[in-house]
Amino acid sequence: MQLESSPFTQSLPRADLERVRAAMEAQGLDAVLPFSVENVRYLTGHAPANPKLKGIFCALFCADPSLPPAFVVGQFEEHWARIRSRFDDVRTVQLWVEMDDLHDLETNRTTVVEKPVQFSREQTLAILRDLLDDRGLRGRRIGLERAMIPSALLAALEGEFTDIEFVDATHLFEDLRAIKTPGEVEALRRATQLAELGVRRIFLDADPRGKTVSQLRLEYQLAIMDAVRNDPATEGLEDMRVYISTGGGVGPIVSRNEIPVREGDVIWIDCGVQIDGLASDIGYTFSAGEPGPQTLRVADALAEGSQAGFELLRPGTSMGEVFRACEGTIRKHGLPTYTRGHHGHAVGIGIGEQAPYVTDGEERPLLPGMVMAFERPYYVRGLGGFQMEDNYVVTDDGIEIFNTLPTRLHTI
Structure with missing residues (x-):
C-alpha cells in the first residue's frame, strides 16, 4: 500500500543525513544501529508509541549511500513509521496487538496469527540478522549505543555476529545532535x-x-x-x-x-x-x-x-x-x-x-x-x-x- 506524506510530516525537523554519513566515515564506521528513542528519532523522524518496549525499536543507517536505510518497529506503528521516516525498508516485530487489513476483513480472508504476550526479542534478532546480511555488513564496523541496548540482546548480537566489530557510537550521536538544523x-x-x-x-x-x-x-x-x-x-x-x-x-x-x-x-x-x-x-x-x-x-x-x-x-x-x-x-x-x-x-x-x-x-x-x-x-x-x-x-x-x-x- 502506497502511503503519502502530509504537508505536516514534510515540515518536521529532520537530521542532516549527509552530515551523519560524514561523521561515520570520519570514525571508520560502515553503519550505525541506534536503539535509543532519541537517536532513532533523530535519524528517522519517528518516535515509538511505547518507548518502554526496549529492544525492538531501532534503525540501520549505512555510510555507503547506495545501501538504503532500514527501520525496525512494532507492527502496530508501521503505518506512521513509513510516513515519517520516508524509509522504503521498514520491518516489523509482531506485538500482542491484533491487526488486519480492511480488504481481508471484507473478503473474510483474515487468518489466525499467534501473538506473544508483548514481543519476542528472538524475532528482533532474526530481523537484524537478515538486515545485516542484506546490506553486506559482515566483517564491518557498526556503531551502536552499548548502554541503551538490553544486555540480553547485545550479548545475542555479539554472539551471532562474531565477525562484526560493534563500536560504541554514543559520543558520535551526541556530537551530531549538538549541532541543530x-x-x-x-x-x-x-x-x-x-x-x-x-x-x-x-x-x-x-x-x-x-x-x-x-x-x-x-x-x-x-x-x-x-x-x-x-x-x-x-x-x-x-x-x-x-x-x-x-x-x-x-x-x-x-x-x-x-x-x-x-x-x-x-x-x-x-x-x-x-x-x-x-x-x-x-x-x-x-x-x-x-x-x-x-x-x-x-x-x-x-x-x-x-x-x-x-x-x-x-x-x-x-x-x-x-x-x-x-x-x-x-x-x-x-x-x-x-x-x-x-x-x-x-x-x-x-x-x-x-x-x-x-x-x-x-x-x-x-x-x-x-x-x-x-x-x-x-x-x-x-x-x-x-x-x-x-x-x-x-x-x-x-x-x-x-x-x-x-x-x-x-x-x-
Missing part, C-alpha cells in the same frame, strides 16, 4: 517561548498568593494548552514538564502539593515544552513581595555569575571556560562555597538534560548551531529554590537568547 532551531525557539508563556500567565498575569503548588502547576499546563488551541504557530506540542516549589521546601515534586504561596516566599519554577520532539528547558525565580536580605544575597550572586557567563557565550569559547567563569564569579559575590556539577547542557530531542555539558572538564568549544541551556540554580532549605535558566542558540558571531523574560529575581 534550522528546523530544529526554530522548533526549540518556539518551545522556549511557549514554556515562557506559561510562566508569565501564572506569575505575572495573575497573583499566585494563596494558590497551592498543585494549583499553579495545573494553571501552567492549562495556559500552555490554551495557547496551543488558539495559535496555529504552536502546533506540534507533544509534552510539557513543570516543577514548582514555594517557601522553604525545595526540589521538584510531581505528586500532590498543597503548600500555598505566602507573602515573602521565594518561588522556583523549572519548566519545558516539547514541540515536534524538541524540548526547551528554562527556569525562573520570583519573590512574593519584597525579598529579604538572604534572598537578595543569593539572587545578586547568581546574577553576577550570569553576567560573567553571558560575556563568554560565543563561538570558540570552551564550555569549561564558561563554567569556571560563572562559578568563580558566584563564589566571589557572596556564596563562597557554591559548587555545581555543570552550568548548562544541550537541549534537543526529548525532555531533559543532554550532552554536551557546560562543566569544568569539558573543553570542547561552543559551535554555531548548538542550542544550549545556561543555568545558575541554587537551593536553600528553609528559604527556597532559585533558578535562572536561559535557552540560546550559538550563532556565527555570538548567541541568540530564546527567552524574552529576563532570568533575574522577579518581585510580585
Whole structure:
C-alpha cells in the first residue's frame, strides 16, 4: 500500500543525513544501529508509541549511500513509521496487538496469527540478522549505543555476529545532535517561548498568593494548552514538564502539593515544552513581595555569575571556560562555597538534560548551531529554590537568547 506524506510530516525537523554519513566515515564506521528513542528519532523522524518496549525499536543507517536505510518497529506503528521516516525498508516485530487489513476483513480472508504476550526479542534478532546480511555488513564496523541496548540482546548480537566489530557510537550521536538544523532551531525557539508563556500567565498575569503548588502547576499546563488551541504557530506540542516549589521546601515534586504561596516566599519554577520532539528547558525565580536580605544575597550572586557567563557565550569559547567563569564569579559575590556539577547542557530531542555539558572538564568549544541551556540554580532549605535558566542558540558571531523574560529575581 502506497502511503503519502502530509504537508505536516514534510515540515518536521529532520537530521542532516549527509552530515551523519560524514561523521561515520570520519570514525571508520560502515553503519550505525541506534536503539535509543532519541537517536532513532533523530535519524528517522519517528518516535515509538511505547518507548518502554526496549529492544525492538531501532534503525540501520549505512555510510555507503547506495545501501538504503532500514527501520525496525512494532507492527502496530508501521503505518506512521513509513510516513515519517520516508524509509522504503521498514520491518516489523509482531506485538500482542491484533491487526488486519480492511480488504481481508471484507473478503473474510483474515487468518489466525499467534501473538506473544508483548514481543519476542528472538524475532528482533532474526530481523537484524537478515538486515545485516542484506546490506553486506559482515566483517564491518557498526556503531551502536552499548548502554541503551538490553544486555540480553547485545550479548545475542555479539554472539551471532562474531565477525562484526560493534563500536560504541554514543559520543558520535551526541556530537551530531549538538549541532541543530534550522528546523530544529526554530522548533526549540518556539518551545522556549511557549514554556515562557506559561510562566508569565501564572506569575505575572495573575497573583499566585494563596494558590497551592498543585494549583499553579495545573494553571501552567492549562495556559500552555490554551495557547496551543488558539495559535496555529504552536502546533506540534507533544509534552510539557513543570516543577514548582514555594517557601522553604525545595526540589521538584510531581505528586500532590498543597503548600500555598505566602507573602515573602521565594518561588522556583523549572519548566519545558516539547514541540515536534524538541524540548526547551528554562527556569525562573520570583519573590512574593519584597525579598529579604538572604534572598537578595543569593539572587545578586547568581546574577553576577550570569553576567560573567553571558560575556563568554560565543563561538570558540570552551564550555569549561564558561563554567569556571560563572562559578568563580558566584563564589566571589557572596556564596563562597557554591559548587555545581555543570552550568548548562544541550537541549534537543526529548525532555531533559543532554550532552554536551557546560562543566569544568569539558573543553570542547561552543559551535554555531548548538542550542544550549545556561543555568545558575541554587537551593536553600528553609528559604527556597532559585533558578535562572536561559535557552540560546550559538550563532556565527555570538548567541541568540530564546527567552524574552529576563532570568533575574522577579518581585510580585
